[in-house]
Amino acid sequence: MADNRTMAQMLQAPIEGYEDAIVVPPINANNFELKQPLINLVQSNKFTDGEARDWLDKEPPRSILTWDDLVSKFINQFFPPSKTTYLRNEITTFYQKPNETFNEAWERFKGLLRQCPHHGFPRITSTDTFSIP
Known part of the structure; x- marks a missing residue:
């Protein structure tokens, strides 16, 4: 069966199960390239489950608004x-x-x-x- 989603829909980060902690920004780019190593990394599922996911699930709803918010909270959690x-x-x-x-x-x-x-x-x-x- 064909996947009829738009590129913007396919690139949206999965937010199911994250209790809406991350506010997903709109994609404003009209022209961009996804590098093969990045695609391979995402497809390897190395970052599913585990301590980071448990931490993210506990974050309050809509508490991560920017990349800097995510980095700061991650560093504070895993690198005291x-x-x-x-x-x-x-x-x-x-x-x-x-x-x-x-x-x-x-x-x-x-x-x-x-x-x-x-x-x-x-x-x-x-x-x-x-x-x-």
Whole structure:
């Protein structure tokens, strides 16, 4: 059976089961492109169920009006200040362990950056921090 929905209808975020926490803005663009990696990511269903969905279900109705609202609430929920401080300290005091190869150290450092995506360090600062004496 053919899907007769418009592009705008297909691109609307699913809001069923979210208790209307997210106010879905209208799509004002007439010309845009969806990149294949983004489509693959969405289709993989990696972000369904779990802790983030439980958190979102508990958000009050119409409490997320902008992308910045969502980011702020998400960070506050999953990265409390104590965790952020700990991870930022781990990044700024990073050192290569004895008997650790350069590649192992680099992978461990990148892992720290991934654990704290909102670390706020410019890329050059991160590179300088990784510089091993």
